[in-house]
Amino acid sequence: MQGFSTTYLIELGHLAAFAALIVIAFMAVAPILAARLNAPALARSGVNASFVVLFLMTIGGATLMYAFIVSDFSVKYVADHSNTLLPLLYKVTALWGGHEGSLYLWAWVLALFTAILAIQGRHRFPLRLPVLLSVQAWLLLGFMGLILFLSNPFERLLPGVVEGRDLNPLLQDPGMAFHPPMLYLGYVGFSVPFAFALTALITRWETPLWIGLIRRWALFAWTVLTIGIMLGGWWAYYELGWGGYWAWDPVENASFMPWLLGTALIHSITVQENRRMLQNWNLFLAISTFALSLLGTFLVRSGVLSSVHAFAVDPGRGLYILLFLGAVLTISFGLFLARGRTDENSEAIGSLMSREMLFVLNNVLFTVLCLCVMLGTLYPLALEAVNGAKITIGAPYFNIVMVPLFLLVILLMGIGPATPWRKADVNKLAKRLAPSLVIGVASAIALMVFSTAAHWTAPVATGLVMFVLATIVFDFSRNAARRARQAKESIAKACFSMVKRNRRYYGGMIVHFGILVIAAGLTGSGLFRSELVVVMAKGDVIELAGERLRFDGTRQFKKDNYFALQGRFALLGTDKVLTPERRKYPVQEAPTTESSIDGNLWRDVYVVIGEAIDNRFSVHIYVNPLVEWIWYGGGIITFGIGWSLSQRLREKRVAVTSNKSMAGSQV
Amino acid sequence: MKLWWGIIPAMIVLFGLLGYGLTSNPKHIPSPLIGKTFPQLVGKDLTGKDITLGNTKGRPTIVNVWASWCVSCRAEHRVLVRGAKAYGSKVDLIGINYKDELPDAQRWLSNFGDPYLWSYQDLSGRAGIELGVYGVPETFFIDAQGMIVKKIAGPLTDETLREGVELITRSDVAAAKE
Amino acid sequence: MNNKFLFFILLLSMPLMVCAVDVAEDPKEREILEISKKLRCTVCQNQPISESRSKLAGDMRDVVAEQLARGKSEQQILQYFVERYGDYVLIKPPSSGNGLLVWAFPPLLLITALIFAVTVMRRRATSTPANKSAVELSEEDRERIQRARKEDKE
Numbered sequence: 001m002q003g004f005s006t007t008y009l010i011e012l013g014h015l016a017a018f019a020a021l022i023v024i025a026f027m028a029v030a031p032i033l034a035a036r037l038n039a040p041a042l043a044r045s046g047v048n049a050s051f052v053v054l055f056l057m058t059i060g061g062a063t064l065m066y067a068f069i070v071s072d073f074s075v076k077y078v079a080d081h082s083n084t085l086l087p088l089l090y091k092v093t094a095l096w097g098g099h100e101g102s103l104y105l106w107a108w109v110l111a112l113f114t115a116i117l118a119i120q121g122r123h124r125f126p127l128r129l130p131v132l133l134s135v136q137a138w139l140l141l142g143f144m145g146l147i148l149f150l151s152n153p154f155e156r157l158l159p160g161v162v163e164g165r166d167l168n169p170l171l172q173d174p175g176m177a178f179h180p181p182m183l184y185l186g187y188v189g190f191s192v193p194f195a196f197a198l199t200a201l202i203t204r205w206e207t208p209l210w211i212g213l214i215r216r217w218a219l220f221a222w223t224v225l226t227i228g229i230m231l232g233g234w235w236a237y238y239e240l241g242w243g244g245y246w247a248w249d250p251v252e253n254a255s256f257m258p259w260l261l262g263t264a265l266i267h268s269i270t271v272q273e274n275r276r277m278l279q280n281w282n283l284f285l286a287i288s289t290f291a292l293s294l295l296g297t298f299l300v301r302s303g304v305l306s307s308v309h310a311f312a313v314d315p316g317r318g319l320y321i322l323l324f325l326g327a328v329l330t331i332s333f334g335l336f337l338a339r340g341r342t343d344e345n346s347e348a349i350g351s352l353m354s355r356e357m358l359f360v361l362n363n364v365l366f367t368v369l370c371l372c373v374m375l376g377t378l379y380p381l382a383l384e385a386v387n388g389a390k391i392t393i394g395a396p397y398f399n400i401v402m403v404p405l406f407l408l409v410i411l412l413m414g415i416g417p418a419t420p421w422r423k424a425d426v427n428k429l430a431k432r433l434a435p436s437l438v439i440g441v442a443s444a445i446a447l448m449v450f451s452t453a454a455h456w457t458a459p460v461a462t463g464l465v466m467f468v469l470a471t472i473v474f475d476f477s478r479n480a481a482r483r484a485r486q487a488k489e490s491i492a493k494a495c496f497s498m499v500k501r502n503r504r505y506y507g508g509m510i511v512h513f514g515i516l517v518i519a520a521g522l523t524g525s526g527l528f529r530s531e532l533v534v535v536m537a538k539g540d541v542i543e544l545a546g547e548r549l550r551f552d553g554t555r556q557f558k559k560d561n562y563f564a565l566q567g568r569f570a571l572l573g574t575d576k577v578l579t580p581e582r583r584k585y586p587v588q589e590a591p592t593t594e595s596s597i598d599g600n601l602w603r604d605v606y607v608v609i610g611e612a613i614d615n616r617f618s619v620h621i622y623v624n625p626l627v628e629w630i631w632y633g634g635g636i637i638t639f640g641i642g643w644s645l646s647q648r649l650r651e652k653r654v655a656v657t658s659n660k661s662m663a664g665s666q667v
Numbered sequence: 668m669k670l671w672w673g674i675i676p677a678m679i680v681l682f683g684l685l686g687y688g689l690t691s692n693p694k695h696i697p698s699p700l701i702g703k704t705f706p707q708l709v710g711k712d713l714t715g716k717d718i719t720l721g722n723t724k725g726r727p728t729i730v731n732v733w734a735s736w737c738v739s740c741r742a743e744h745r746v747l748v749r750g751a752k753a754y755g756s757k758v759d760l761i762g763i764n765y766k767d768e769l770p771d772a773q774r775w776l777s778n779f780g781d782p783y784l785w786s787y788q789d790l791s792g793r794a795g796i797e798l799g800v801y802g803v804p805e806t807f808f809i810d811a812q813g814m815i816v817k818k819i820a821g822p823l824t825d826e827t828l829r830e831g832v833e834l835i836t837r838s839d840v841a842a843a844k845e
Numbered sequence: 846m847n848n849k850f851l852f853f854i855l856l857l858s859m860p861l862m863v864c865a866v867d868v869a870e871d872p873k874e875r876e877i878l879e880i881s882k883k884l885r886c887t888v889c890q891n892q893p894i895s896e897s898r899s900k901l902a903g904d905m906r907d908v909v910a911e912q913l914a915r916g917k918s919e920q921q922i923l924q925y926f927v928e929r930y931g932d933y934v935l936i937k938p939p940s941s942g943n944g945l946l947v948w949a950f951p952p953l954l955l956i957t958a959l960i961f962a963v964t965v966m967r968r969r970a971t972s973t974p975a976n977k978s979a980v981e982l983s984e985e986d987r988e989r990i991q992r993a994r995k996e997d998k999e
Contacts, residue, residue, distance in 0.1 A: 242896045249891050280671060304688035315689045322689065326682055333674050340671070349966045357966060364962045372951045378684060379938075379947045385687045389943050390696055392885045394893070394936035401951045532870040533878055540868040591898070670961065696887060699931045766900065792904040799929035801887040801901060 010075050013063025014154035020056035020111070021144045023049050027137035031130040043130035050118040050133055053140070054111045061108050064153055065095055074160030077101055077153040083166035083587055085561040093177035094167045099301055099317075100153035102180055106297070107143040109181075109188040110136065117192060125210070128199050135195040135202075142324045150317050166561065166587035175235030182228030183255055187293035189221025190262060194290035194332070197283050201335040207279045211272045214286070216645055218269060222262045223641045229255055230634040241593045241608045243531060243622035245630070248398035250305040253377045254296030257370050261289040264366035271359045275421060277349070278356075281363050283340050287332045292370070294325045304381065351423040358416045365412065369405050376401065399526075403457055407464055410519060413512055414440075414468035417475065436474060440467025451528070461523045465516050472513055499643075507644025514636030517629050524626025525604075531623075537616040541572070545623040547605050548572040554609075554617070561585060564594075567609040567617060571598055580609040599628050698799050698818040705730070705809050708794050712785040713764060713772060720761070720787045720794065723813050727758045727835035730807040731783070731823075732795065734767045735775035737803040743822035744779050750828045751782035757836050762786030765795050765803055810835045877910050880919050884909070884926055885936050893936050 027049040034043035064077075068091045073079040081094045081101070096102040114136040121129040147153070170176065193214045200210060232252065237245035246252060265285040271278045299305055302318025349356055376393045383389055418432055444463030451458065476495075484494035499506040530545040538553040552568040562583045569578040578596035585592070598605045603625045610618035705728075707721040720730070731747060733740045751760050762783035764772045769788065776786075789795055798807070801820070808817040808831040816834050819827055881895035886902040894902040894909075905926070912922045926934045938944035 240896075247891070284671065284674075298685065302689060303693065304685060304691075305693060318689050322682070322685055329678060333678065337672060337674065352963065352967060360962055360966060361959075364958050368951075368955050368958050371954060375947065375950055375954075378681075381688050381691070382684055383943055384691060385684060387943075388697055390931060390933040391938045391943050392891075392933055392936055393938050393947060394885065394891065396937040397947070405951075405955065533874050534868055534870045535874075536868060537866075540866050542868050542870075670965065693890075694888075696933050697931060699928060766904075791907075792901070793908065796904060796908055796929065799931075801930070 009063050010067050010072065010154055010156075013060040014152075016056040016059040016063075017144070017148060017154065020053050020060065021141070021148060023053050023056065024137050024140045024144060027053065028134055028141050030137075031134045034130065044126070046130045046133040046137075047118040047122055050111070050115045050136075054115040057108050057111045060154075061095075061104065064101065064104070065092060068092060068094055071164065072160070073162070073164050074157055075153075076155045076157040079157050079161050079164045081167050082164040083561060084163060085587075086164075086167055086172070087560055089174075089177065090167055090172045093171070096180045097167050097171050100147070100151045100155075102184075103143065103147050103151055103301075104153050105181065106184050106188065107140060107147060109184050110140050110143065110191060113188055113192060114140065117195070120213075124213070128203055128205055128210075131203055132195050132199045135198045136191065139191060139195075139328070142328070146317065146320055146324070150320055163587075166585065169562070169583070169585045169592045170239065173235060173239055175231055175239070179228055179231040179235060182224050182231055184228075186221050186223075186225025186228050186262075187258065187290075187296065189217060189224060190258060190286075190290040190293055192217040192221070193265065193286035197286035198332060198335065201283070201339045204339070207272060207282065208276055211269055211282065215266075215269050215273070218262070218266050218286075219641055219645060222259070222266050223638060225255070225259050225262060226634065226637060229259060230631065234631055237627070238595055238597055239592075241595045241620075243529070243595075243606050243608075243620075243624065245525075245627075246395075248376070248395045250377050251296075251300050253373050254292075254299045257373050258289050258292040258296065260366050260370040260373065261285055261292060264363045265289050267359055267362055271356055275356055278360065278363070280336075280340055281360070283336055285363070287329075287336060291325070291329055291332070294321075294328060298322055298325055299377075305377065353419070353424045353426055353429075355416060355419045355421045355424070358412060358419055362409075362412055362416065365405065365409055369402065369409075372401050372405065373398070403461075406519075407457070407460055410461075410464045410468055410516075413515065414464070414471045417509075417512075418471055433471065436467050436470035439470040440464060443467075455527055458523060458527045461519065461527075465519050465523070468512070469516055472509060472516075476509065503647040504644050507640045507642075507647075510640030510643060511637050512640075514633045514640055516633075517636055518633030521626045521629030521631075521633060524629065525624040528625045529622060531621065533610075533618065533620050535613055535616050536619050542619070542621065544621050545603075547603075547623055549578070549605070549607065549621065551617070551619065552577075561587065565609075567607075567619070569596070569607050569619075571605060574598075578605065578607045580607045582609060601628060602626065604628065694802075695820060696799075696801060698815075700799055700807075700815050701818060703815055704813050705807065705815050706797055708787065708797060710794065711788050713769065713776075713788055714785075716785075718785065718787065720763070721813070723759065723809055723811070725811050727811050727832075728809040729758055729760050729828075729831065729835075730763060730809065731760065732763045732765050732798075732800055732803055732805040733786075734765045734803050735771040736767065739822045740804045741779070743804050744782070746823050746825055746828055747782040748780045749825065750823075750832070754828075754832045758832055759784050763789050763794055763798075763800075765789050765800065766792045806831070808832075808835045873910075873913065876913055876919075877906065880909050880913070880922055881906050883919075883923060883936055885934050887930055887934060 027046050030046045030049070031043050034040060064075075066072075067075045067078050068082055069088070071078070071082060071084050071091070073082075077098060077100050078094075081098045082091055086094065094101075096105045114133060117136065118129065118133060121132060125132075196210050196214045199205060200207060229252075232255070233245040236247070237243075265282070268278050268281050268285055272282050298318065298321040302321060303315060304318060349360070351357070376398055379393055380391055383391060414436065415429075415433065419429060440463040443466035444459040447459045447462045480491055480494045480498055483489065483498050484491050487494065487497070489497065532542070532544055534542050536542065536551040538551055541548055541550045543549075548571070550570045550572055552570055554565055554567045556563070556565050558564070562585045564581045564583045566579050566581045569580070570576075571578060576598045578598055580596040581594040583592045583594060593608055593610075595606055595608045597607075603623055604627045606622040606624060608620040610620060612618075705721045705723065707719055709717070709719050712718050729750075731743075733744075747760065754760075760783050762785070764786045766789065768790075772786070772788075776783075787794060794800075798805075804822055806819045806823055806828075807815055808819075810816050817831055819831065823831075878895055882893050884894045884905060886892050886894045886897035886899060886905070888899055888901050889897045892902075894905045908925075909922055912925065917925075923935065932939050932943055938947055940948050
């Protein structure tokens with residue numbers, strides 16, 4: 001029940017949020033003021049300001065979370081998204097279950113990262129830090145303005161209601177609970193490279209001096225975004241009941257576009273560090289990746305596109321976000337075009353056949369991928385604007401367009417690491433790759449012979465995956481053999497010490513391996529899936545792709561805040577029982593289906609129970625080969641990045657005689 | 668460096684598009700039936716009598732899709748009741764009772780008034796699909812030749828009803844002149 | 846044989862007999878499903894009617910079933926819906942007319958981008974800068990950095 005304390009507590013949070021807004025405004029103008037008033041201390045105060053902002057916003061968030069936990073329905077947002085019967089975990093995660101709260105989470109993460117940046121930069125780059133913090137502050141200003149004036153989670157519903165409207169049943173799920181925070185960590189994580197890029201353009205900071213600083217931020221952001229997207233796909237797979245995990249829905253695409261450019265960015269940073277080139281690409285990618293995060297925010301919350309996942313429509317908010325996005329991009333790209341000259345210090349591409357060139361191709365390929373996703377997502381809108389016609393661009397379009405491009409990426413993944421820097425001898429390269437190529441082609445042919453998949457992408461994908469796998473294995477063994485010889489170690493010890501020493505390199509190798517595992521999972525579950533729809537009575541047995549299921553009837557029960565009808569299916573030949581359900585949540589009145597999955601390394605058996613017809617039931621069954629590999633691949637990628645990032649950071653400052661500035665060599 | 672300037676036209680197009688997007692309604696579907704003849708649908712009216720929907724007998728006709736369970740139909744209903752009085756001499760107003768139980772429909776009409784000449788009973792929703800109906804209410808404006816001149820998805824207002832009536836009666840006048 | 850015993854055995858084996866009824870998919874259901882996957886639910890947000898649980902989607906599926914029963918082909922059924930709801934009702938955009946551009950763009954984009962990348966890079970590669978900038982690292986500096994890097998690796 002609402003008490004004196006909770007009523008005032010939420011207002012405290014509201015006040016804290018407003019106070020944060022004021023401090024943010026100060027942080028935004030501090031460097032400008034400092035320059036005008038010639039007060040360097042003012043510039044430095046941004047660091048403390050960032051801590052104050054984080055503190056205040058944490059108070060705001062904490063009071064909101066408390067309101068959810070005690071079910072304070074005098075807060076409108078809590079009343080709209082919670083219920084006393086809601087399990088505690090979901091009361092907490094309901095905080096980001098709606099537009100206002102999720103936006104607040106976005107802003108809070110931004111404040112958190114700003115504070116971390118302040119700590120990082122205090123000693124490492126104190127001169128540029130105020131501008132950097134100012135950039136972040138302007139972003140925060142935009143978000144907090146939106147939150148406090150147009151989407152306020154602290155809004156009251158006085159007098160409070162007795163019972164809340166409950167959380168959308170689709171969100172009452174562990175996967176869905178953590179998918180948004182992961183995504184936001186990724187989106188906001190990319191604000192750091194963005195801020196660095198802007199700071200560099202504003203203060204004319206040479207790229208080589210800061211590119212190493214953002215490498216870890218970019219990798220971190222990319223990884224959590226990958227996890228967030230995977231969580232979303234995994235959740236969609238077991239929750240939505242159509243046996244798939246990715247529908248190329250506009251909101252899914254909104255998260256995928258920054259991921260694509262983010263992938264290009266993390267690779268392009270490598271080139272900048274190693275060979276001092278691609279500065280313009282890095283600036284462009286750093287700006288665009290974050291711009292796409294903002295664009296995603298716009299698309300999801302403005303009602304411009306129809307999507308299963310979209311938040312409630314509100315063109316007013318949409319206009320604000322669009323104007324904000326417009327301002328950010330105009331300033332960023334404006335600065336980029338005005339000041340992003342090719343650095344005189346940077347190198348030029350020596351030869352077309354070189355690793356640098358392949359990285360350029362990589363950038364181009366991922367940009368094309370991103371543009372294709374954008375095209376498919378926005379084309380219906382463009383067509384409507386031109387001649388009023390409406391068409392649908394659904395999953396089949398994207399699959400047809402994107403898959404060949406991804407196959408090219410995989411090809412590049414095999415050739416790239418084998419290609420030397422500067423100038424590659426094509427003959428030598430061909431000789432080096434030949435054995436892997438043979439393995440790849442042989443695998444493709446083997447698949448065509450042994451399988452019945454009609455689509456051409458199956459053998460091509462298989463061939464490419466095996467080709468790249470072979471290059472990785474050969475590369476690894478070659479290095480291990482060399483090390484064993486040179487360091488006089490056993491092969492096994494050589495492998496271990498090699499991987500332990502050069503974490504960055506082998507972390508990357510592990511990540512590429514993870515990508516291959518995912519590619520295999522996508523190929524298996526995408527092209528070799530079996531499905532059928534059948535009406536079953538109790539006792540009926542159905543066979544699909546070698547799996548036999550027997551329907552053992554249904555039972556009904558009540559749990560927490562829903563009623564369920566559960567079907568029981570025995571997987572013959574094992575002792576597993578699959579229990580798909582149809583649930584009804586009385587408060588939201590939205591029925592949901594819960595699929596039941598028996599998964600092992602080689603396939604998932606996936607069952608959904610449908611309508612009742614007399615005393616029989618319509619049952620939808622899928623067998624998805626290798627689908628678990630997608631999730632395992634995600635785990636491998638995460639481990640690989642973690643391994644790469646764990647390379648001990650040691651700064652070596654080497655005095656350079658021929659230049660005024662210090663050249664740092666950061667490992 | 669020069670190529671990067673391509674960003675500018677790209678941004679202009681993108682923002683123009685997104686701005687347009689804010690004004691458009693993603694749920695609205697333009698009807699391909701406009702300009703086509705209204706189909707003949709055989710069925711029953713709410714009293715159980717056999718009738719053919721689409722047999723306009725040379726009169727401009729308004730076909731309105733409604734249901735007792737539809738909340739927006741309630742607001743639109745007053746507009747139709749007024750419209751039936753005002754334009755009943757010039758146009759026929761016919762209803763399609765969409766996916767509704769007969770007693771519910773009859774009760775609704777007796778409670779709120781029946782502006783329709785008669786209403787076609789579409790319990791299964793097949794007539795709706797035949798007409799490309801995707802929501803309730805929807806209204807078709809048909810001229811005297813039986814051609815669908817306009818379709819409005821969503822509730823009518825006095826204004827939109829008047830415009831629609833003018834559209835189909837004007838064609839009627841034009842045809843009469845030939 | 847003892848009749849009672851036989852009867853008892855038969856009785857016990859009844860559940861087994863009931864359990865072993867193999868059913869198979871109705872190919873007609875399959876066809877309905879395949880066609881339903883190609884039609885978009887017009888009141889839903891981006892779902893085919895095979896997945897949507899809305900009433901209209903159910904009605905549309907029923908129409909597909911009815912038309913199949915009457916012997917219509919997939920093409921005819923899709924055409925039926927397009928005539929009434931427009932191209933919007935197709936999950937896959939048409940490859941001509943309104944949909945032409947969206948299919949043509951990706952390959953055109955890829956080819957254009959690759960051509961640009963190669964030509965721009967080739968131009969840069971052939972025009973080597975006459976005066977490599979003054980901020981070159983001297984040999985001595987290079988060696989120092991090399992050494993430092995080597996130390997880090999150990």
